Amino acid sequence: MKTSATAAVLGLAGLAAAGSCNNNCGRAVTGTARKVPSLEDRESQCSAFLTSTTTITPPVATVTQPPIWQRNVHGPREVEAPTLTGEKPAYATNCADLEVYWLACQCFGITPTLVTEVAPTPTETILGPTCTQGLEFALYAPVAGSPAYANLEYARTHGLQYLDLSVLVGGAVPAATGVAPYVATLDGDEYKPIEVYGITGPAGSTLGHSILDHRGFLVPAVAGTYTATVPDADDAVFFWAGEAAVSGFEAGNAKIVKGYGDGPPRKWELVVREEDVGKAVAVRLLWANWAGRGVVELSIVDPKGKEILGKRTAKNREVLARCEGNLAPVPVWPAWEAEVVG
Structure with a gap:
């Protein structure tokens, strides 16, 4: 017969009452008169029966796929009280139940033993974010007679100090958008639509009156x-980093402002501490052109001297346009026309 009893009785381990050894159950289990099963076999059965096993299952470790970090959930769980399980031997008919048999087995002098096993840590894997490398860009191509065109003129x-970015791009829907891992090299006829990043400006627009806005991390x-x-810049280039690159950007809070023919290259430095490695910094590059073919240039070099963003640079994990999904390392950009300018 197979039954089960709670292990509250484990508190009696080694303390089986004398009555448990001298009653019919105790004599059936430990007595010498019985020949089958033998005393050795009965003792062996009791030894196995008095050994209980409990398994501790560690908390679930939640692992997200790269480029996500591991995190463990909660602390160790409380160990549950073991239970008496197993079969009472057929010969022990004088033992009323499993608990009585358990007590009788201790008459052999066997101490109940609890074996604790630790199960493998269960792991839950969730999908990590999907990240796009490079910079998002938006092309604005104002036509003659529009406020933006008039401001360029x-x-x-x-x-360039009279450029009004809120007029040029504030609330405006771009003519085209996309993502590029490098900063454009411009060429073409200033009186024809701009051709850049594999796209062409709308009919009626011109390279000579164009705006390119870039954003990323x-x-x-x-x-x-x-x-x-x-x-270099032709006609005007603005560069922002940090909070100003996300919202409220204007000429006055740009890290770099460079105009046509206004002297040597302009530089800005970002000092990254050990604790800031991996923390995203928003960046923005805006180019405005009011005549000619135009020039927009930007180079970002890491501490080892490697250019991670510039002319024809390849995709790399240090320059991200956006990320979507669990634990995305960078925030989501608003729609271009919803950005706060100035």
Whole structure:
């Protein structure tokens, strides 16, 4: 017969009452008169029966796929009280139940033993984020007669300090958008639509009156100094980093402002501490052109001297346009027309 009893009785281990050894159950189990099964066999059965096993299952370890980090959930669980399980031998008919048999077995002088086993840690794997390397870009191609076109013309006459970014891109829906791992090299006829990053500006627009806005995240891989350089600009290039690159960007809070023919390259440095490695920094590059073919240049070099963003640079994990999914390492950008400018 097979039955089960709770192990609250484990508190009696080694303390089986004398009555448990001298009653009919005790004599049936430990007595010498019985020949079958033998005393040795009965003792062996009792030894196995008095050995209980409990299994501790560690907490679930949740693992997300790269580029996500591991995290363990909660602490160790409380060990559950073991239970008496097993079969009472057929010969022990004088033992009323499993608990009585358990007590009688201790008359051999066997101490109940609890064996604790640790099960393998269960693992739950969830999908990590999907990240796009490079910079998002938006092309704005104002047509003659529009406020943006008029502002470009005014800056052409009076200087780039009169560019009003809220007029040029604030609330405007781009003519085209995309992602590129490098910064554009411009060429073409200033009186024809711009051709850049594999796209062509809309009919009626011109390279000579175009705006390119770029946004993304620098995710430093090493500690040290990252250097952003704008070598040249035609007509105007602005570079932002940090919070200003995300919202409220304007000429006054740009890290770099470079105009046509206004001297040597402009630089900005980001010092990354060990504890800041892997923490994303938002960056933005905006180019505005009001005449000619235009020039937009930006180079970002890591502490080891490697260019991670520039002309024709390849995709790399230190420059991210966006990420989607669990534990994304960078936030989500708003729609271009929903950005806060100025």
